[in-house]
Amino acid sequence: MADDIVIAPSLVIDKILIIDDDPFVRDIILKCLQAEGYVCTTAPSAEAALELLSQEDFSLIISDIMMPGKSGIELLSIVRERYPDTAVIMVTAVDDRATAVKALHLGAYGYVIKPFDLNEIVISVVNALERRRLSLTSKEYEVRLEHEVKERTEAIRHREEEICLRLTAACEYRDIETGTHNRRIGLYAFMIADHLGWGSQIMDEIRIAACMHDIGKIGVPDNILLKTSSLTDEEFEIIKTHTTIGAKILSGSEISLLQMAHDIALSHHEKWDGTGYPEGRAGEAIPPPARIVSILDVYDALVHKRVYRPAIPEDIALKMMEKDKGTHFDPHIFDAFIAVLPKIRQIRIQFRDEE
Ligand SMILES: [Fe+2]
Ligand SMILES: [Fe+2]
Structure with missing residues (x-):
């Protein structure tokens, strides 16, 4: 029975990871999202973020692009591969639109241009989490459907097998x-x-x-x-x-x-x-x-x-x-x-x- 218990996505607490080398930006996003009731963690670099990601699950990452060490784009590629269920929003400088478009092609859920309005951040977060929730629900539905089809096909095969063996048994008699x-x-x-x-x-x-x-x-x-x-x-x-x-x-x-x-x-x-x-x-x-x-x-x-x-x-x-x-x-x-x-x-x- 335990396998049948599915936790509704809306009841799961969404954890958000904020990554920026600028402590001021980290802090301002953190306070804004905490005020909206989100559970947030911050990291000063892509490397530190990967360390945190290896220890716990995050629903969403908000990452700066230009950072010393691994860039936000590199981090995005790694996250899409290792943690495909984690949504990513990129934060980029005004003159960096080309990179922002590249980020979307790489699978980012959205991007916010600096200097940003905090409302913009909140709206992007709500949208990204909703899109992620819908994508997870449809993935879960697909898996369940595939499982059901497999089970039914097996049941039909078992029935066919039993009928054939009984038909054979009639002859063996x-x-x-x-x-x-x-x-x-x-x-x-x-x-x-x-x-x-x-x-x-x-x-x-x-x-x-x-x-x-x-x-x-x-x-x-x-x-x-x-x-x-x-x-x-x-x-x-x-x-x-x-x-x-x-x-x-x-x-x-x-x-x-x-x-x-x-x-x-x-x-x-x-x-x-x-x-x-x-x-x-x-x-x-x-x-x-x-x-x-x-x-x-x-x-x-x-x-x-x-x-x-x-x-x-x-x-x-x-x-x-x-x-x-x-x-x-x-x-x-x-x-x-x-x-x-x-x-x-x-x-x-x-x-x-x-x-
Ligand atoms: Fe024969
Ligand atoms: Fe034979």
């Missing part, structure tokens, strides 16, 4: 493949996408979409899907339809996550040389997420036991796969897969198949 296999494929794919430099949104999408690669198996008859002996050619043709069935389930969506899931479901059995199924697409014509999943699906199937064979040791599995680099697998993505293998092994440890 009758499939010989396990839920942990699907989960692992998603996580592995995330690692490869990261290695390939994909953006965080698309990485998140492939993590979820890849889990659904075999969702079309829900439409394959049990006697074929659950068969533990080898399949006839005819039966294998039916198994192949899980790609087009999956694509049909996921087609026509405006949600980019489901569009990617559609591409993966349809093309994860395509091969780089065009000898895969269902469309015989080759090379770049196969969507990249599907090219990623095709490598990971083979890897994960080989290194885990299946009802019809024991698990194959990883070194042997990798040798078998290496032979298919450039024919079955996209060679560039295969290299990325090899590069992230240590992370993939971690995921395997985390998400083991149930015995």
